[in-house]
Amino acid sequence: MIILVASLILFLVGLYAIITKRNMIKIAVGFSLMEYSVNFLFAIVGFRPGAVPPILQAVEVGKVYSDPLPQALVLTAIVIGLGVTAFMLSLILRIYNRIGSFDLEEIQRLKG
Amino acid sequence: MLDLIVLLIFMIAAGIVAVEIKDLLASVIALGAVGFAVAIGFIMLAAPDLAIVQIVIEVLSVVFFVAVILKTTHVDSAAGRPYKPADIFTFVVFGVFALAFVYFGIRLFAGLAPMSRELGQVASHYLTQGLAETGAVNRVTSVVLDYRALDTLGETTVLFTAVIGVLAVLRLEGRRK
Numbered sequence: 001m002i003i004l005v006a007s008l009i010l011f012l013v014g015l016y017a018i019i020t021k022r023n024m025i026k027i028a029v030g031f032s033l034m035e036y037s038v039n040f041l042f043a044i045v046g047f048r049p050g051a052v053p054p055i056l057q058a059v060e061v062g063k064v065y066s067d068p069l070p071q072a073l074v075l076t077a078i079v080i081g082l083g084v085t086a087f088m089l090s091l092i093l094r095i096y097n098r099i100g101s102f103d104l105e106e107i108q109r110l111k112g
Numbered sequence: 113m114l115d116l117i118v119l120l121i122f123m124i125a126a127g128i129v130a131v132e133i134k135d136l137l138a139s140v141i142a143l144g145a146v147g148f149a150v151a152i153g154f155i156m157l158a159a160p161d162l163a164i165v166q167i168v169i170e171v172l173s174v175v176f177f178v179a180v181i182l183k184t185t186h187v188d189s190a191a192g193r194p195y196k197p198a199d200i201f202t203f204v205v206f207g208v209f210a211l212a213f214v215y216f217g218i219r220l221f222a223g224l225a226p227m228s229r230e231l232g233q234v235a236s237h238y239l240t241q242g243l244a245e246t247g248a249v250n251r252v253t254s255v256v257l258d259y260r261a262l263d264t265l266g267e268t269t270v271l272f273t274a275v276i277g278v279l280a281v282l283r284l285e286g287r288r289k
Contacts (some may be wrong), residue, residue, distance in 0.1 A: 001221060003113075006120040008217045010127055010146075012210050017131040019206055020199070023188045025136050025181065029143050032173065033127050036150045039162075040123075044116075045224070047157040054158075054251035056243055065251070066158040068242075069235045072255035075165055076267045082169045083274030089180050090278040096184045102136075103189055 003044055010037035022104045024092045028085065035081040039074045046070035116156055123149045137186040140177040144170060161252045 010033060017030025046067035054068040092102070099107050123146050130142035147170035154163035231239065238251055238259065248254035256264055 003116050004221045010124050013127040029130050043157045043159050051158045053160050056249040067235045068238050068251035068255055071159045071252045078165050078169050080270050083271045085173050087274045087277045089176050090281045093180050094281050
């Protein structure tokens with residue numbers, strides 16, 4: 001229970017960065033933090049006490065396996081997260097080359 | 113259990129450092145610390161496949177961040193600016209939302225009975241029949257590459273689209289020149 005709530009708090013740290021920071025790199029960092037916390041939450045949900053990785057063992061008496069389904073889905077989500085981060089960073093780099101600043105207020109002022 | 117709590121406290125502390133520090137390079141390095149802590153946590157949670165992927169992805173993502181910062185600037189010029197009344201309103205709204213979020217999260221997880229539940233029908237089918245149906249010793253592999261192979265195809269499509277997008281955005285000369 002405590003670790004589930006703790007990963008929610010990590011999610012909130014990322015959300016705080018996205019909502020209150022004016023620097024675009026900080027916003028990208030917040031996105032990554034939220035993504036990590038959700039992935040971690042799924043891994044916690046799939047874990048059971050004393051579980052071993054869901055890989056077939058030679059001796060299979062009384063083994064408790066962790067849930068393979070959330071692990072497979074999180075595997076997809078991690079890779080997609082890298083794609084999102086890379087695309088976000090390329091957009092940020094383009095904006096910086098045009099405006100000369102990471103500051104969102106600066107960008108709003110120079111609009112049009 | 114206790115080691116996971118210590119790890120999560122480290123992750124939250126490194127996350128706050130990453131968000132609040134003024135130097136952008138230090139912020140990205142703190143983000144890398146969070147990512148590698150997540151990889152260690154995956155090993156503790158009996159998910160070695162996730163740990164391997166997380167380490168590879170984390171190295172790549174930190175390299176991307178550092179490359180962008182080295183090409184531009186590492187000074188957060190927006191930090192240290194005095195707050196306006198509208199910002200105070202934002203903080204208050206965020207605080208209310210955070211409290212509600214944690215409250216409903218606790219209520220949701222109370223119904224979940226964490227870490228002791230029985231496996232679902234689909235997951236236990238994958239565990240018991242996986243070897244006979246797919247021939248894969250690793251169950252995560254059998255789910256990713258056989259039961260949900262279309263999902264993986266979609267994933268590679270998204271990744272390919274992201275690469276195309278990055279190339280299109282970063283292409284220096286437009287067609288006009």
